[in-house]
Amino acid sequence: MQLTIEKAKTLKAKPTDESKLGFGNIFTDHMLTVVYSPEEGWHDAKIEPYHAFQMDPAGMVLHYGQTIFEGLKAYRCKDGKIRLFRPEQNFMRMNRSAERLCIPQIDVDFMVDALKKLVELEQDWVPSTPGTSLYIRPTIIASDPHLGVRASNHYIFYIILSPVGAYYATGLDPVPIYVEDNYVRAVRGGTGAAKTAANYAASLLAGEEAKKLGYSQVLWLDGVEKKYVEEVGSMNIFFRFNDEVTTPALVGSILPGITRMSVLQLAQDMGYKTTERRISIEEVFDRYDKGELLEVFGTGTAAVISPVGELKWKDRVIKIGDGTTGELSQKLYDTLTGIQYGELPDNHGWITIL
Structure with missing residues (x-):
């Protein structure tokens, strides 16, 4: 498959104050698109000016939610180079999501190479202020105009780019989390392990209700017994019990996070036992009572490491640590971002330098 490039004739004004970027509000001049048909497979790959899609009102993605996406970042480093963090893992995960949603597989090597060319073209959009980055959103949508439940025959793959600041305005400050024991996000055998839009739509109501109570995110329990911890909002969750760093096992209802995978490796490198x-949520609260719960934090591409300062479950509220970022959370954040920004050695071959 050949990749063609059409440059925009008129360029957008770039942000002048990178402290006000926010997250997901600004988009660059160009995008990557590839289309799929049963006759030609994935074809017509091109980098072109950012534009709106014209979509039939009967487009299947609008009615049946057949869509998947990914999220990764490009970092501008002090040496002037731009780095990507484990991009091949994102496209490999996209193929696993595609299998669950009956979407054709993509060529991982081609997509990584095409992404590199897109970021190189848009390199002036990669912000340089510490803590900022260029957020990358690969997406696939079903495009058949058809009413009737089946897999689409035609698809659009695209990548858009957005210069971003911190995902949470509070940065690395610990956030309060509400343990949700009424609504559920996913169940084993469902789509919880796929990065698909429906999972996020299913989380909105609980998230809104938690915010009304003053909580930043929802900690989901399993969908059958409502007993076992699964995820926090759009992040994986970790607990430090004494010197054990543990996270819920991937049992089919939890997204296998790239940051999750990386944090497990880094914690092992630091000498911690990882499991x-x-x-169970009961274990979390019991071990807090025993003084064994030392830290709780979420992990994800957007926030990297998000320390948890408070957990509310039923009528109990527990405060984690002393209200500041925990020792391990800080060390993991510093190490991971240090690798991403080229300030620490990449001992695991995670970085792609443009």
Whole structure:
């Protein structure tokens, strides 16, 4: 498959104050698109000016939610180079999501190479202020104009780019989390392990209700027994019990996060015992009572590491630590971002330098 490039004739004004970027509000001049048909497979790959899609009102993605997406970042580093963090893992995960949603597989190597060309073209959009980055959103949508439940025959793959600041305005400050024991996000055998839009739509109501109570995110429990911890909002969740760093096992209802995978490796490098297992909410609160719960934090591409300062479950509220970012959370954040920004050695071959 050949990649063609059409440059925009008129360029947008770039942000002048990178402290006010926010997250996901600004988009660059160009995008990557590839289309799929049963006759030609994935074809017509091109980098072209950012534009709106013209979509039939009967477009299947609008009615049946057949769509998947990814999220990764490009970082401008002090040496002047731009780095990507484990992009091949994102496209490999996209193929796993595609399998669950009956979407044709993509060529991982081609997409990584095409992404590199897109970021190189848009390199002036990569912000340079510490803590900022260029957020990358690959997406696939079903495009058949058809009413009737089946897999689409035609698809659009695209990548858009957005210069961003911190995902949370509070940065690395610990956030309060509400343990949701009424609504559920996903169940085993469902789509919880796929990065698909429906999972996020299903989380909105609980998230809104938690915010009304003063909580930043929802901690989901399993969808069957409502007993075992699964995810926090759009992040994976970690607990530090004494010197054990543990996170819920991937049992089919939890997204296998790229940051999650990386944090497990880094914690091992630091000498911690790491485990992936079922963790009941009762265990979390019991071990807090025993003084064994030292830290709780979320992990994800957008926020990187998000320390948890408070957990509310039923009528109990517990405060984690002393209200500041925990020792391990800070060390993991510093190490991971240090690798991403080229300030620490990449001992695991995670970085792609443009």
